[in-house]
Amino acid sequence: MKKFFGIIILIIIICFSIDFDKNQIFERKDASFSAPVTINNHMNSNTIYGKINKNNDIDFIKFKGKKYENFYIELRIPNLTGEKGFSPEIVLISKEIVQKDAIPFDLPKGYGALVIKSTDNKSKYFDSFTGSYYHLAQSLRGEIPENGEYYVAVYNEKSNGKYVLDLGERKKFSISDFLKVPYLYFKVKFFFSPIKLISIIALIIIAFVSIMYIFKKRESIIRALKIKIYRRKV
Structure with a gap:
C-alpha cells in the first residue's frame, strides 16, 4: 500500500514538473510540405519537439485556422552541448497571406510568406523538467487573417540542432493526459539527451x-x- 501511494506521489511531482496540459508532439520523420506535422487545434496548447538534421532541412507544421481566431507561436532553443549558436528561422506560410518575404526555398504558386524574425536579446530560463536552459528565440501573437490552411516552417541555413515549437495557449487537460505523464516524461528526456x-x-x-x-x-x-x-x- 505504501509503495502504491509512493508511486502516486511520484507521478504528481512529475506532473508539476512538465507542462502536461500541452499536446506533446514529437517529429518522427522529416516533416515536409507534402507530409507535415498536423495540428488539430492551433488554439489549444501544443508543443512540437523537432530537429533540423542538415542545413537544407525544413520542418513544416500544418494547421487550419478561421478568421479572427487568436494565433500564438513561440520558438525555444534548448541550450545543449554541441548545439551552441543554433538559431533557426520560422516563417508563417499560407495562400491567405499577402506578404511575400524572401525565404531560401520555393513555395507552390499562390502562397505568401511571413518571416518571424528572431530577436538579438534572447531571454533565458531554466526548465527543471528537461534539466536544461532554453533560449526564447522568437514569438508571434495575433489573429488569423482569413479562413484557410496555414503552415509554420522551421529552418536554418548554417547549422543543425533541436528546437521546441509552442503553438497555441489554451490549456486543456483530461484524465488520459494524466495517465500519459510518466511516458511523456521519459520521452522528452530521451529527446533532449x-x-x-x-x-x-x-x-x-x-x-x-x-x-x-x-x-x-x-x-x-x-x-x-x-x-x-x-x-x-x-
Whole structure:
C-alpha cells in the first residue's frame, strides 16, 4: 500500500514538473510540405519537439485556422552541448497571406510568406523538467487573417540542432493526459539527451540488481546461521 501511494506521489511531482496540459508532439520523420506535422487545434496548447538534421532541412507544421481566431507561436532553443549558436528561422506560410518575404526555398504558386524574425536579446530560463536552459528565440501573437490552411516552417541555413515549437495557449487537460505523464516524461528526456537517459536507466538497473543480490545473499546467510544454531540445540 505504501509503495502504491509512493508511486502516486511520484507521478504528481512529475506532473508539476512538465507542462502536461500541452499536446506533446514529437517529429518522427522529416516533416515536409507534402507530409507535415498536423495540428488539430492551433488554439489549444501544443508543443512540437523537432530537429533540423542538415542545413537544407525544413520542418513544416500544418494547421487550419478561421478568421479572427487568436494565433500564438513561440520558438525555444534548448541550450545543449554541441548545439551552441543554433538559431533557426520560422516563417508563417499560407495562400491567405499577402506578404511575400524572401525565404531560401520555393513555395507552390499562390502562397505568401511571413518571416518571424528572431530577436538579438534572447531571454533565458531554466526548465527543471528537461534539466536544461532554453533560449526564447522568437514569438508571434495575433489573429488569423482569413479562413484557410496555414503552415509554420522551421529552418536554418548554417547549422543543425533541436528546437521546441509552442503553438497555441489554451490549456486543456483530461484524465488520459494524466495517465500519459510518466511516458511523456521519459520521452522528452530521451529527446533532449538520449545517452544521458540510457546511462541513468542502466545505473538504476545495476543498482536494483545489486540490491536484490545483497538481499538474497543476506537471506541465505541468515538462513544458514539459523540452521547452524538449530543443529547446535539439537
